[in-house]
Amino acid sequence: GESVGLHLPTLSVQEGDNSIINCAYSNSASDYFIWYKQESGKGPQFIIDIRSNMDKRQGQRVTVLLNKTVKHLSLQIAATQPGDSAVYFCAENFGNEKLTFGTGTRLTIIP
Amino acid sequence: ETGVTQTPRHLVMGMTNKKSLKCEQHLGHNAMYWYKQSAKKPLELMFVYSLEERVENNSVPSRFSPECPNSSHLFLHLHTLQPEDSALYLCASSQEDGDNSPLHFGNGTRLTVT
Numbered sequence: 001g002e003s004v005g006l007h008l009p010t011l012s013v014q015e016g017d018n019s020i021i022n023c024a025y026s027n028s029a030s031d032y033f034i035w036y037k038q039e040s041g042k043g044p045q046f047i048i049d050i051r052s053n054m055d056k057r058q059g060q061r062v063t064v065l066l067n068k069t070v071k072h073l074s075l076q077i078a079a080t081q082p083g084d085s086a087v088y089f090c091a092e093n094f095g096n097e098k099l100t101f102g103t104g105t106r107l108t109i110i111p
Numbered sequence: 112e113t114g115v116t117q118t119p120r121h122l123v124m125g126m127t128n129k130k131s132l133k134c135e136q137h138l139g140h141n142a143m144y145w146y147k148q149s150a151k152k153p154l155e156l157m158f159v160y161s162l163e164e165r166v167e168n169n170s171v172p173s174r175f176s177p178e179c180p181n182s183s184h185l186f187l188h189l190h191t192l193q194p195e196d197s198a199l200y201l202c203a204s205s206q207e208d209g210d211n212s213p214l215h216f217g218n219g220t221r222l223t224v225t
Binding site: 031032034036041042043044045046049051089093098099100101102103 | 115117151152153154156159167201203211213214215216217218219
């Protein structure tokens with residue numbers, strides 16, 4: 001069946017460095033993608049989204065890249081800070097179907 | 112403040128108890144959702160309500176019973192749960208169901224079934 005997954009379950013990055021979190025999706029018809037951040041004891045928090053008619057979208061310190069050819073989504077976080085430590089997961093959507101979520105990558109910022 | 116408030120934050124209940132989870136959204140959204148989050152698993156959609164009407168029941172056991180009295184409030188009534196039902200239960204809302212807009216989540220209720 002279709003699924004959304006992440007390449008790495010954990011990622012450690014030095015504070016101040018840039019981080020890249022990757023996500024592979026298998027439904028080539030998916031047309032909407034979201035990145036969420038979940039801190040300990042909290043619910044998922046929307047970070048950024050992108051539609052399939054775009055390849056790149058930028059937010060504050062974050063950039064999402066979409067490569068439809070290889071069905072790959074990435075989240076780049078610039079100049080990481082301790083507050084960026086969290087679990088990040090992607091979600092995909094096709095048409096009116098419900099969002100399908102990945103299992104998440106735990107990002108740890110090393111001081 | 113997430114705009115979606117869930118109570119209680121933590122709940123411990125025995126298998127014969129009856130309890131309810133409450134969710135309130137202050138965002139003016141028309142769709143509300145219940146998700147289950149277990150360790151090392153993707154979020155599992157349980158129920159979807161759009162304009163107070165249930166539009167999806169994702170094969171959830173009948174021991175979970177949702178209620179949506181209005182577009183701002185959502186409940187999940189629990190009875191005769193099993194230990195494997197222990198998880199984080201997340202409520203979410205969106206502008207409309209199926210309109211490709213992001214979900215806004217509450218902070219969840221951590222449920223432990225003993």
